[in-house]
Amino acid sequence: MTLAIRVIPCLDVDAGRVVKGVNFVDLRDAGDPVEMARVYDVEGADELTFLDITASSDARATTFDVVSQTAEQVFIPLTVGGGVRTVDDVDRLLRAGADKVGVNTAALQRPELIAEIAHRFGNQVLVLSVDARRAADQPSGFEVTTHGGRQSAGRDAIAWVRAATELGIGEVLLNSMDADGTRDGFDLEMIRAARTVTGVPLIASGGAGTPEHFCEAVDAGADALLAASVFHFGTLTVGDVKSALRNAGHVVR
Amino acid sequence: MSPDVVVLDYGSGNLRSAVRALERAGANVTLTSDFATALGSDGLVVPGVGAYAACMQGLRAVRGDQLIGRRLAGGRPVLGICVGMQILFETGIEHGVRTEGCGEWPGTVERIDADIVPHMGWNTVEAPADSVLFDGIADERFYFVHSYGVRRWELTDTHAAMPARVTWASYGGDRFVAAAENGPLSATQFHPEKSGDAGAALLRNWVRSLS
Numbered sequence: 001m002t003l004a005i006r007v008i009p010c011l012d013v014d015a016g017r018v019v020k021g022v023n024f025v026d027l028r029d030a031g032d033p034v035e036m037a038r039v040y041d042v043e044g045a046d047e048l049t050f051l052d053i054t055a056s057s058d059a060r061a062t063t064f065d066v067v068s069q070t071a072e073q074v075f076i077p078l079t080v081g082g083g084v085r086t087v088d089d090v091d092r093l094l095r096a097g098a099d100k101v102g103v104n105t106a107a108l109q110r111p112e113l114i115a116e117i118a119h120r121f122g123n124q125v126l127v128l129s130v131d132a133r134r135a136a137d138q139p140s141g142f143e144v145t146t147h148g149g150r151q152s153a154g155r156d157a158i159a160w161v162r163a164a165t166e167l168g169i170g171e172v173l174l175n176s177m178d179a180d181g182t183r184d185g186f187d188l189e190m191i192r193a194a195r196t197v198t199g200v201p202l203i204a205s206g207g208a209g210t211p212e213h214f215c216e217a218v219d220a221g222a223d224a225l226l227a228a229s230v231f232h233f234g235t236l237t238v239g240d241v242k243s244a245l246r247n248a249g250h251v252v253r
Numbered sequence: 254m255s256p257d258v259v260v261l262d263y264g265s266g267n268l269r270s271a272v273r274a275l276e277r278a279g280a281n282v283t284l285t286s287d288f289a290t291a292l293g294s295d296g297l298v299v300p301g302v303g304a305y306a307a308c309m310q311g312l313r314a315v316r317g318d319q320l321i322g323r324r325l326a327g328g329r330p331v332l333g334i335c336v337g338m339q340i341l342f343e344t345g346i347e348h349g350v351r352t353e354g355c356g357e358w359p360g361t362v363e364r365i366d367a368d369i370v371p372h373m374g375w376n377t378v379e380a381p382a383d384s385v386l387f388d389g390i391a392d393e394r395f396y397f398v399h400s401y402g403v404r405r406w407e408l409t410d411t412h413a414a415m416p417a418r419v420t421w422a423s424y425g426g427d428r429f430v431a432a433a434e435n436g437p438l439s440a441t442q443f444h445p446e447k448s449g450d451a452g453a454a455l456l457r458n459w460v461r462s463l464s
Contacts, residue, residue, distance in 0.1 A: 003372070003373075003376050006375070046375055071270045072270075075273075075449055076396070077396060094265055094267050099398075121302065121303050122307075124302070124371050124399065200370070223369065223374070
């Protein structure tokens, strides 16, 4: 009777195709998000996240196609983030077949957006995506960034998580820009700091390299674990991560 | 013959997954808010996400409350999902605001008491042995996402036309209704359409009971 720790593969999607290299050997088309979603579903993924990095607005329509095709074929929760700026953007994604929507830069620029989305669709659809990095000049030692970590938002990351929780988010996706891509492990201090200021579920992201890293993040307070490259490159399977979690005494599906 | 199932369209949210999951479960599915179509179908699914008050408002706008009542009076099956389950009860209390529900079942929907809310993710359930919905899948996990729930099942067998089978879930020290089956009226707090193979099996169990 305990909730299972969730393991969530994340796919970067550009104009309807998965980017960042993937080397699944058993795929006919490794760039097809729908096909990759199916593979992760079979491997036991508890949810999926699509990060839409499509730059041109013309190509954004392809995102909705990908979301709707995935929702028609894969029956686990799907979060879509990237470029969400308005309540209407959220509505379109939910209608296309997304269950949750990630919001990042737009909420920093206009925090009322959080309350607007929560009021219309309930806070459970809203995942606050926080790209954070270490910064000595912030009270918590962590700052929020925008534009994929290239720009500082000039704001304390942990204070932002606390403020956004009060505004009505359903979940926090905490991504360490320092750890991202290093495979040296999650930023455990950042997870601990966020855990103390929010009572909504916390998804840890950035730095996963070994099964043990996932266990450490859970011990630090994460309810769910998101990773991209270790899964895409076949370094680890979702099953490997779940075995390690189970052996460490955590509950998994 | 596949049974005809209507998914009631009374607002926004992800209805595509529900439609496809029911089709996969063997139903012939129509997504509509048309009263006559929804009244005449073999089964009616009432989905629901978001705030209780907003859902009730949307439901009333398409006369969904009357639709549910009329179907049940005629013994026609209805399946509520998530907030679509919650609105079947008498009252919902969110942020201190009381909203009147459909009142098909006595009871109150109130905030879950746990350290981390929403209750979000895959949880186990305690289903009664004679459950139709959970036949063969009582030990599986199902996907929940909700901040409010029904703590007390208040329909007593002496007052009920038909005895109910109630399935429970526990989380963070709290315990609430995960599903209920009561004659033609069934409901789940979790999302079977998002619960992978276990959810598909539950929907098959329900669709099979329609014919």
